[in-house]
Amino acid sequence: MTAMGREDTAADIRAERRVLTASLLGAGVLGAAAVVWGLIADAGALVFDGVYTLAGIALSAASLLASRAAASAPSRRFPFGKQAAVPIAVLIQGAALGGTLLYAAVTAVQTIVAGGSRASQTVLLAYGLLSAVYSALLVLALRQLARRSDLARAEIVGWRAGTVLSLVVTVGGAAGLALERTAFRSLGVFIDPALVLIAVAIVAAMPVQLVRAGLHELLEGAPPPDVLARIERVVDEARTAFGLPTPLVRSTKLGRRLYVEVDFVVPHDRWNVDAEDHVRRAIVDRLHELPFDVWASVELTTDDDLAL
Template structure:
């Protein structure tokens, strides 16, 4: 029941993110066209791209929740890091294109912009982004897909602040009759936006790549696994364990091997150890696939 509730909350958060992106993206595009502002057009395109990526995340959430079958006996949890990798690649490509366009505008001598409209949009977008960050984090705090959305909206709030401050500086320059400098405000803001945002797709790509390559789970998850293993060792007076773990989407794979002396353990004793460790690991909140073994042969645990 808890798994069903978590998935429902995850989808509700993703749908809310899509709605928020649609409103802000449309507002930015309209404002960019009216004010002839590249930075607003860029922000609108970036936010609306987020709708496509959020829809991809929503589809991935539904696919990951599908029960294992004959064709996918281990389920479809790999779709989660794949979707996150696609998000990262698409966002990175958008930033590269926007940066190249901004450089071209600077080389061409800049462009006119309605700085007041950019200030107003920046403040509004920042407040809306912060509100969405707070709501998403509360709605589905344990979802990797929603965490990716939160990262994007948090970066969007910072980016909006950059827009507002940069455009306010442009207004001051205009008040000081430095109109030539104002012409470069729009493309420079785009370049600043790209610098602010570039960490987001790089982080998404790195996290997804590590999961797909079956790397060790995040440090906090690994520490929690070690903590539960130590509890079982203390309870049953077991030797140091050989622990292997990886995380794939919402699924946590754990293999724990204990090398014990011959003649001290039987199958029922091994079952008691296995049940105790599984109870502890299940509290971590992931879909758990765990193997716990006691063996007298070190080669079998290697």
């Protein structure tokens, strides 16, 4: 990696840790307030929102540990480093968020079956509005702090889900207040659990996306389309410049690391090590312009089986 690339990576890591720390503090403040307020007001939607937010503290802490592990240098025990810690943390976040939503949905159904909740609609409206503004501001702040981090994106997904949940509570509280002025005021007891079910349905896709993203990297899937297109363009330019045949290109992203393998099958007695190094340098130098820790392997061989 070039000196500029190392500086960019170090800056990204610092920004990533600022995101995780800010998310940790934000979750503590909002989650504690929601749980206390929800218990006092007997509002299941508030308690759920608070528990969901407080769960983010453990997840943010896990992400912070993953960030530190991924940034550690390769060692004898871990010769390729610990980049897998990043997709593992993303996967855990998605699974934990999914479990929280499932628990909330089951609890809401039980509340409906038991006859509803006596939560104040004014409390729901006030909390929902304050929480939505708080969560939305955190999303904006986190997006500014880190733009090239899987862990930061996972945190932002979580806070975006929190914003949606809070907006649902706000709308529900307003609807409940309006319902109290009609002949259907008796239905107000179902507003609170109904809000939880609606919120769960709205954000259900978010944990699925996180789990899929984590699994994709752990299973060595292809990197994002824009990164893959850049790799293909760099390899194609080198192939054209040196008159080489179409190579076999493999690539995958694991955390901050990008693995690229390029194999050219060439005729016998046409290439030596010096010429092969020129091809390697033409590809590797360009790949190091990408915002990743690039581990690239470029090989020229006369044996088809070795390329495969």
